Amino acid sequence: MATLFDKRELHVIALSDRDALLGLLRDALDATGADDAERPGLERAVALVAGAPETPQAEMRGRWARERIEAAGAKAEADSVRAIKALRKAEPQLGLYEALILTKEAAAAGGR
Structure with missing residues (x-):
């Protein structure tokens, strides 16, 4: 039997x-x-920016989430329950599912 929650998508860009x-x-x-x-x-800067690979969406979201978690003062692994709580406190509009995915992306992005 299918439920409403079978297929979830992250709606964060x-x-x-x-x-x-x-x-x-x-x-x-x-x-x-x-x-x-x-x-x-300036020519060197143009060459560097033009030649830089585009950062994947998941990595950009992960970096953003990591910054928000750290700014909230959470001293925990990026994909921990404490990190999810800190992220949702910092960004109250995020649902639990979004916060979970974003903290996983933050952990995957590491310290980059």
């Missing part, structure tokens, strides 16, 4: 500013006419 940052760096190179001293640094 992590946003990345990578494209916006790349645009700002390119604008600094092109539009403002960077001087000779600034140009090599």
